[in-house]
Amino acid sequence: MKNKKLRLLKKLRRILPAEAVLGDEERLRPYECDALSAYRRLPMIAVLPDNVEQVRAVLQLCARERTPVVARGAGTGLSGGALPRTDGVLLVMAKFNRILAVDEHNRTATVQPGVTNLAISEAVAHLGLFYAPDPSSQLACTIGGNVAENSGGVHCLKYGLTVHNIMEVKAVTMDGAVLTLGGRALDAPGFDLAALITGSEGLLGVIVEVTVKLLPRPDTARVLLAAFDRVEKAGDGVAAVIGAGIIPAGLEMMDNPAIRATEEFTGAGYPVEAEAILLCEVDGMAEEVAAQMETVEEMLRQAGAVHIRAARDERERALFWSGRKGAFPAVGRISPDYYCIDGTIPRRELGRVLRRIKELSAEFNLRVANVFHAGDGNLHPLILYDANVPGELERTEQLAAAILGHCVEVGGTITGEHGVGVEKINQMCTQFNARELAQMHAVKSAFDPEGLLNPGKAVPTLARCAEFGAMHVHHGKVAFPELERF
Amino acid sequence: MKNKKLRLLKKLRRILPAEAVLGDEERLRPYECDALSAYRRLPMIAVLPDNVEQVRAVLQLCARERTPVVARGAGTGLSGGALPRTDGVLLVMAKFNRILAVDEHNRTATVQPGVTNLAISEAVAHLGLFYAPDPSSQLACTIGGNVAENSGGVHCLKYGLTVHNIMEVKAVTMDGAVLTLGGRALDAPGFDLAALITGSEGLLGVIVEVTVKLLPRPDTARVLLAAFDRVEKAGDGVAAVIGAGIIPAGLEMMDNPAIRATEEFTGAGYPVEAEAILLCEVDGMAEEVAAQMETVEEMLRQAGAVHIRAARDERERALFWSGRKGAFPAVGRISPDYYCIDGTIPRRELGRVLRRIKELSAEFNLRVANVFHAGDGNLHPLILYDANVPGELERTEQLAAAILGHCVEVGGTITGEHGVGVEKINQMCTQFNARELAQMHAVKSAFDPEGLLNPGKAVPTLARCAEFGAMHVHHGKVAFPELERF
Numbered sequence: 001m002k003n004k005k006l007r008l009l010k011k012l013r014r015i016l017p018a019e020a021v022l023g024d025e026e027r028l029r030p031y032e033c034d035a036l037s038a039y040r041r042l043p044m045i046a047v048l049p050d051n052v053e054q055v056r057a058v059l060q061l062c063a064r065e066r067t068p069v070v071a072r073g074a075g076t077g078l079s080g081g082a083l084p085r086t087d088g089v090l091l092v093m094a095k096f097n098r099i100l101a102v103d104e105h106n107r108t109a110t111v112q113p114g115v116t117n118l119a120i121s122e123a124v125a126h127l128g129l130f131y132a133p134d135p136s137s138q139l140a141c142t143i144g145g146n147v148a149e150n151s152g153g154v155h156c157l158k159y160g161l162t163v164h165n166i167m168e169v170k171a172v173t174m175d176g177a178v179l180t181l182g183g184r185a186l187d188a189p190g191f192d193l194a195a196l197i198t199g200s201e202g203l204l205g206v207i208v209e210v211t212v213k214l215l216p217r218p219d220t221a222r223v224l225l226a227a228f229d230r231v232e233k234a235g236d237g238v239a240a241v242i243g244a245g246i247i248p249a250g251l252e253m254m255d256n257p258a259i260r261a262t263e264e265f266t267g268a269g270y271p272v273e274a275e276a277i278l279l280c281e282v283d284g285m286a287e288e289v290a291a292q293m294e295t296v297e298e299m300l301r302q303a304g305a306v307h308i309r310a311a312r313d314e315r316e317r318a319l320f321w322s323g324r325k326g327a328f329p330a331v332g333r334i335s336p337d338y339y340c341i342d343g344t345i346p347r348r349e350l351g352r353v354l355r356r357i358k359e360l361s362a363e364f365n366l367r368v369a370n371v372f373h374a375g376d377g378n379l380h381p382l383i384l385y386d387a388n389v390p391g392e393l394e395r396t397e398q399l400a401a402a403i404l405g406h407c408v409e410v411g412g413t414i415t416g417e418h419g420v421g422v423e424k425i426n427q428m429c430t431q432f433n434a435r436e437l438a439q440m441h442a443v444k445s446a447f448d449p450e451g452l453l454n455p456g457k458a459v460p461t462l463a464r465c466a467e468f469g470a471m472h473v474h475h476g477k478v479a480f481p482e483l484e485r486f
Numbered sequence: 487m488k489n490k491k492l493r494l495l496k497k498l499r500r501i502l503p504a505e506a507v508l509g510d511e512e513r514l515r516p517y518e519c520d521a522l523s524a525y526r527r528l529p530m531i532a533v534l535p536d537n538v539e540q541v542r543a544v545l546q547l548c549a550r551e552r553t554p555v556v557a558r559g560a561g562t563g564l565s566g567g568a569l570p571r572t573d574g575v576l577l578v579m580a581k582f583n584r585i586l587a588v589d590e591h592n593r594t595a596t597v598q599p600g601v602t603n604l605a606i607s608e609a610v611a612h613l614g615l616f617y618a619p620d621p622s623s624q625l626a627c628t629i630g631g632n633v634a635e636n637s638g639g640v641h642c643l644k645y646g647l648t649v650h651n652i653m654e655v656k657a658v659t660m661d662g663a664v665l666t667l668g669g670r671a672l673d674a675p676g677f678d679l680a681a682l683i684t685g686s687e688g689l690l691g692v693i694v695e696v697t698v699k700l701l702p703r704p705d706t707a708r709v710l711l712a713a714f715d716r717v718e719k720a721g722d723g724v725a726a727v728i729g730a731g732i733i734p735a736g737l738e739m740m741d742n743p744a745i746r747a748t749e750e751f752t753g754a755g756y757p758v759e760a761e762a763i764l765l766c767e768v769d770g771m772a773e774e775v776a777a778q779m780e781t782v783e784e785m786l787r788q789a790g791a792v793h794i795r796a797a798r799d800e801r802e803r804a805l806f807w808s809g810r811k812g813a814f815p816a817v818g819r820i821s822p823d824y825y826c827i828d829g830t831i832p833r834r835e836l837g838r839v840l841r842r843i844k845e846l847s848a849e850f851n852l853r854v855a856n857v858f859h860a861g862d863g864n865l866h867p868l869i870l871y872d873a874n875v876p877g878e879l880e881r882t883e884q885l886a887a888a889i890l891g892h893c894v895e896v897g898g899t900i901t902g903e904h905g906v907g908v909e910k911i912n913q914m915c916t917q918f919n920a921r922e923l924a925q926m927h928a929v930k931s932a933f934d935p936e937g938l939l940n941p942g943k944a945v946p947t948l949a950r951c952a953e954f955g956a957m958h959v960h961h962g963k964v965a966f967p968e969l970e971r972f
Contacts (some may be wrong), residue, residue, distance in 0.1 A: 044796065060820065103832075103834070105729070105833065105834040107728075107831075139882075160650075162652060163681065164646075173852050173925070179921065179922050179925055183897075184832055184898075185830040185863055185898045185902075186830045186863060186899075187896065187900055188866075189905070189944075190674075190918060190922075190926050191682060191685070191926050191931070192682055192686075196677060196682045196929075197680030197717065200677055200678075203677075216731030218662050232496070245705075284774065285774055287774055287777050288770065288771055288773060288774035290773075291774075324635055344671040346592045346670055347673060348589070412670075413675055416673055428675060430675060432676060436666065436667075436676075437676075438676050439659070439663075439679065439932070440679070442933070443679070443929060459676055460800075474810055
């Protein structure tokens with residue numbers, strides 16, 4: 001192991017400048033985890049290339065040396081997708097931070113993967129354009145990671161996920177080939193490999209360039225806050241708004257524990273007595289927005305809102321959103337630790353699932369604060385726990401698994417926008433059957449036959465599922481033994 | 487061959503009722519081509535299953551017998567994707583024609599692949615909903631084929647292609663496995679195999695069920711007709727409208743030859759002196775539409791429209807569209823034969839590409855009528871020719887290749903919404919390099935290792951590209967000989 005590391009360091013330093021190859025523990029320490037900090041691993045080596053040729057050379061070397069490679073963007077991922085391998089090389093793409101081109105006419109921007117999500121919108125603001133997906137971490141998270149995880153955000157209800165907002169991706173495969181996936185025009189012929197690599201969590205290739213779609217910035221945006229005395233009524237409100245044919249730019253829900261924590265922390269003006277609040281933002285042309293705001297208000301009243309307030313101006317609009325955006329840190333203040341869950345359910349099931357989460361919370365004797373992208377059924381229950389109380393972390397993980405299991409039961413999925421990574425790899429066994437997982441492994445092999453790119457993430461081996469017990473095993477044999485090596 | 491056919495017929499009749507297995511020439515004749523009727527082949531056998539178990543059994547049998555299988559929907563495809571194999575079984579999905587479920591609340595419909603595109607919108611009209619993609623053939627074409635070809639239509643500028651409007655696809659692989667791809671919720675974890683199979687032209691699996699997204703029917707739609715004395719000005723008009731931040735529900739362009747042919751045939755009221763016309767439809771809430779119509783009119787005037795007319799009512803709106811919808815048959819009346827091209831270019835290049843098509847038309851001495859989905863840069867030049875004039879078909883194919891080659895040169899693609907099929911398989915060699923094509927073959931192998939599903943379509947072998955001459959060959963060897971069998 002030690003010898004292998006030394007040999008690799010030597011060879012990597014022939015490819016990269018000395019300062020771009022890290023081998024000492026103290027310099028590797030900052031890279032031991034992403035935003036899922038419960039999982040930490042020191043990489044064997046970290047490299048920071050600054051051009052595509054270097055990425056190709058590193059991958060080709062690691063392929064020859066049969067060394068696993070994990071690509072890392074800004075490290076803001078919440079499912080451990082960038083968790084290093086102790087026997088592998090961490091490929092840090094931070095130096096790929098240039099905006100290469102902006103095409104105002106075709107409304108596209110071509111950027112390197114290390115450009116932050118927000119930087120794209122800032123760079124084209126003077127053209128009246130913006131890049132729609134807006135994960136909460138948009139100040140820090142980078143577009144390469146957004147593509148790898150198919151990130152969403154408050155606005156994805158109206159504007160779609162990352163996959164709906166990119167056109168072309170350049171990626172380097174484990175054998176060092178540079179592939180151009182998708183295209184700059186409406187539709188690319190052949191298989192849609194651009195959509196395939198989006199959300200593939202670094203298992204198929206290393207993203208080195210992305211061409212994103214830009215949208216015209218809406219000239220008006222207004223937000224409305226509605227309070228309810230029962231969470232189910234808020235769920236009905238969501239259904240009513242969508243049912244009225246309105247597609248809000250954002251439709252967020254918070255329950256009482258989240259409201260209280262947030263209000264105390266941010267002073268956003270939320271009604272702390274409410275069992276649930278909805279934040280509904282509508283954007284577009286002024287006339288349209290005015291008309292839609294009326295409809296939204298009417299729908300929410302009918303759903304039983306006890307209190308409705310529209311932001312009077314931009315300042316108040318920012319204030320309303322400051323609460324939602326500060327919800328996670330706020331919850332962090334009322335509990336020593338919290339665990340953020342990311343699941344998705346059919347909108348129809350909102351009320352039912354909220355009730356079930358309440359039951360489970362009591363069952364496991366752990367508080368849960370709910371902050372939802374309600375419009376698209378993306379749940380972010382926050383389980384409050386104390387890691388120093390023996391058994392609480394374990395109980396928290398069990399509760400999280402129970403909640404995600406319920407999401408799947410009602411026809412939802414185990415992740416909305418945070419990805420699978422290492423965090424939810426066992427839940428993949430409940431989401432997909434053996435043949436479907438085998439198909440994913442076959443696709444993985446089509447790009448990376450040796451399974452060296454980000455191994456152990458996103459798609460579980462069938463052997464693991466067998467251990468996890470969520471898969472039927474015949475006579476102690478899994479259906480596709482040839483896949484166990486994955 | 488003869489014996490193989492008899493043996494296969496015998497085995498198929500054990501799986502399917504006798505009347506669902508066709509072997510006689512006169513009963514096979516109707517299936518010898520799809521809407522690309524220039525290519526015709528009689529299948530060895532055609533089968534018409536009516537349930538998933540039968541599809542699985544047929545595929546498993548054909549896999550054992552190493553017999554190619556081509557799936558067919560309504561046969562409206564324009565690129566020959568459903569062209570049969572003389573040595574293969576044609577899997578006709580016409581009997582899968584039931585709408586299985588409509589979920590008003592989650593805005594989805596679950597349908598069998600043989601349901602026509604229009605039937606979905608008709609079935610949910612009473613709920614105020616519709617299915618957005620609307621290929622011109624929507625009366626006849628079926629959703630299975632729409633998914634296989636990632637079909638578009640007039641409305642895809644605003645509402646996206648098929649891939650943006652489906653959630654879940656059930657498909658049967660060549661080994662008889664039933665896979666559920668995608669999901670009913672916002673985002674499905676793991677690789678996005680639903681997007682991968684969309685547009686895969688029947689090479690990866692046979693689609694047996696589709697869950698589509700439904701959208702609220704806009705309460706107002708208005709259309710405006712603008713005439714120009716130069717096609718370039720019409721191109722500028724398209725740019726101006728999009729540049730103003732408006733996303734029309736449809737933005738269509740026709741040039742003079744198309745206008746004249748259409749007007750004579752449909753009497754839609756088009757100005758026959760105009761060099762080009764634009765049809766721009768805006769939909770949404772009444773206030774929004776009114777405001778946008780004003781902007782559109784202003785933009786088109788600035789672009790140099792010599793004449794602008796808005797449809798006064800629904801009747802006139804239908805009349806305006808009747809011309810566009812009748813354009814192809816209209817052109818069919820002024821020329822013994824015509825060849826419809828489907829290419830896509832960056833919107834910015836519209837004027838330049840139109841000029842180039844005019845030059846090429848003169849060069850090849852063949853008339854070209856242009857009918858475009860201008861808003862998303864999807865071109866449908868119609869080459870007018872007479873198959874009875876020796877050499878004209880060949881010249882037509884050369885002209886078509888030259889036009890598509892130019893689309894790729896300016897950063898576009900060789901297909902917008904009609905797929906590659908057999909028609910454009912050679913152009914794929916210009917669109918993608920050897921390694922990118924090899925990657926597609928590897929993905930194909932991940933689903934169908936023996937290459938039995940719709941072989942010879944969509945993705946060319948590298949050997950073919952070498953012959954076609956568009957690929958660099960080292961010492962008479964193609965880069966990936968193991969792929970030649972595809």
